[in-house]
Amino acid sequence: MKKDQLLTRRGALFAGAAALGAAGTAGAVLWGTGGGQAKPPAPAAGPQASRPLKPSAYRLQPLTGYGPPRTTPGRTLVRHEPFLKMSGRGRTMVLTFDDGPDPRYTPHILDTLAEYDVRAMFFVCGEMAVDNQDLLARMADEGHVVGNHTWSHPLLTRMTRGQIRSEMDRTSDVIEDAYGERPQWFRAPYGAWNRAAFQLGAEMGMEPLAWTVDTLDWTTPGTRSIVHRVEGGAAPGVVVLSHDAGGDRSQSVRALRDYLPQLLDSGYHMTVPRRRTA
Template identity: 60%
Template sequence: MKNYQRLPMRRTLLRLAAGMSAATVVRLVAADTAGTPFWRPAEPSTVAAGPQAAFRTKPLSYRLRPMTANTPPRYRPAAPSVRTRPFEQLPDIGRAMVLTFDDGPDPLYTPHILDTLRKHDVRAMFFLCGEMANDNQNLVRRISDDGHTVGNHSWTHPLVTKLSRAGITDELGRTSDVIEKITGDPPLWYRAPYGAWNRNSFEIGAAMGMEPMAWTVDTLDWTVPGTDSIVRRVREGAAPGVVVLSHDAGGNRSQSVAALGRYLPELLDDGYRLTVPQRS
């Protein structure tokens, strides 16, 4: 993969300093989350002016500067909530599933996936690698403009568990910065390459305002197992709340494209809604 000159980290450092987390404003369903869970799926016919136009809430300046040194603790900004495991499925959303695509965007395969999703009026989540996003900015804009959720998949797709905290910060921060530069909104979700998570990645992701998303069903499409095999894995794994992992880059993804064209209308015919996370 190509190396790029480091992007400005000003916004990332500010987010880290502020200690803001998506978990402070998005209460989602997870095994290690307390409180009243909820989930509001996106309406299939609603496309916002950008996939997260209503998502981002900027921190108020007074919350960062207590008026006196004796401000009671309950009025001070809380530390970001940090999860100990990623979301693997999303219960309590009715007969709905989430389709996700990793490693893109790729100029050869991603447009075909977007065409199929648009044909069926379906939204999905795209976890982008920063260097791919930087190389294909118009394609990132199309993903965003079509109403899909844009997530962070690191800059160069490293094994995060082998990185230092500074290395994880760089990988996630550069990617969030380039996504925000292109779409106007920073990502609220991230996925660790290879599904390899550790405490540092959870903490740094939370400080950058992102929630961790894993998956329930792995299509194993990256092994190029054949279109029939990919379709079979999705059909056998289909269930309410399931998160499906596929790829739109990182190799020959023609089978992934063909499989989507087959299993997506079948899922819809079976009464499933294909949705993405939305802020309540």
């Protein structure tokens, strides 16, 4: 794949992309070309944690923590649920990778995406990004979208508002320095959202994005198991959750090499969401 075939950070990464219109509701993000709105699937509730989690205890069962509705004036609407999938035209899917970047695995994932000229989303942790800023720069150069996944991957529902703000703001600063843009998307660790996270994310100009299909790769279930989950869950608008850090992600790397060409051969288009004005 020639490098001049890829989007560049300074040239076309966010061409035509702007803020999502207020017409979008929680559950589905509209593609830039428009399209109908899909009903969001209900997220699977995981077990509640009995004690605060250490930042290193990354791969536990995702939690749900949706807060009550709340709106405040501002450029970004404050939502009370994250987007769970995309709506729009065609057989489009979104691949997302959490917790990196990790120099052991992220470059291999980027290589595979580049081989097939595919864009993806990377929700990065600040403590990983600060030591691997070259990988964020590469993501920008190759047209990927980088989102905020907090600094140390904590359980936000057990933190104060000030602590949450610090986790998010520090990570946005690192992303801006290395990637060239402040993030427009945010994902809560463990899928544990609360009202403060939604409010603070909106204040920082970020929309909340969850997922439709969890590969459960953090459990290291085997490459074939990951592939089967992705292929079995494939459908228009699906957002796939995988990881490129937080443990041994060699299975995730191998699985991507397997399922990506198969999805493309099946007529799916891997893309990234673009925020737009109404």
